[in-house]
Amino acid sequence: MRSYALLAAWSFLAGVGIPLIGVLNSGMARALGNPFAATAALFLTALLAASALTLAIHGAPAVGSIATAPARSYLAGLLIGFYALSATVIIPRFxxxxxxxxxxxxxxxxxxxxxxxxxxxxxxxxxxxxxxxxxxxxxxxxxxxxxxxxxxxxxxx
Incomplete structure (x- = not known):
């Protein structure tokens, strides 16, 4: 039950962030002049944060291990990119x-x-x-x- 509650709370917090991504990133799009640059800035920020957390918690992964991931795993990056760009463009209008x-x-x-x-x-x-x-x-x-x-x-x- 404890892990269920923890995972539910974590999921809830992640869900809180979903609409905020588009709202916050649309401000970045206005500042940069286009939603594509804003989405690139979003992912640069995410890359830096994820890299810092990975190094702090797990250390550096073996470089060759990335090649062992299933090819379809890389689609996740495209999907989250599509989501972030969509939220950035659509939320201010819709x-x-x-x-x-x-x-x-x-x-x-x-x-x-x-x-x-x-x-x-x-x-x-x-x-x-x-x-x-x-x-x-x-x-x-x-x-x-x-x-x-x-x-x-x-x-x-």
């Missing part, structure tokens, strides 16, 4: 809540499929009735928030 609602919907569906079928080396965690009901309730909540946002946008235009 709002943090709207952006995160669609992100959350995509994450729910994708993670459920990854778990259910045990894709990409994950252990299979079939979608049972409880998980399905929980997902449906979350999706209904997302639909309601978007319905409200769409109604407000149409009323102001």
């Amino acid at each position: 709002g943090a809540g709207n952006f995160i609602a669609f992100i959350l919907f995509a994450q729910l569906v994708t993670s459920a499929l990854l778990d259910h079928f045990g894709l990409l080396g994950l252990p299979k965690r079939p979608i049972d009735a409880y998980r399905l009901v929980g997902m449906v309730l979350l999706i209904v909540g997302l639909i309601i928030t978007q319905w409200s946002a769409l109604r407000n946008d149409m009323g102001s235009g």
Whole structure:
């Protein structure tokens, strides 16, 4: 139970950062003049922080060990780059809540499929009735928030 609570709290804190990435990085984009440069600055900052933590906690990794990672592992860098760039461009135009609602919907569906079928080396965690009901309730909540946002946008235009 202790590790569950710790992992849940850590996940929550990571989730808090998700909308902040786009909000903070859009300010960097305004300062630098474009979202691509802002995203590069974001990843330079992340590289420096991750490198410092790695060296402090684990020491220097063996240079040759990076070649042993599965090729598909490198797609994670492209995906997070796409996410950061998307958040930087979309949040100032669409709002943090709207952006995160669609992100959350995509994450729910994708993670459920990854778990259910045990894709990409994950252990299979079939979608049972409880998980399905929980997902449906979350999706209904997302639909309601978007319905409200769409109604407000149409009323102001």
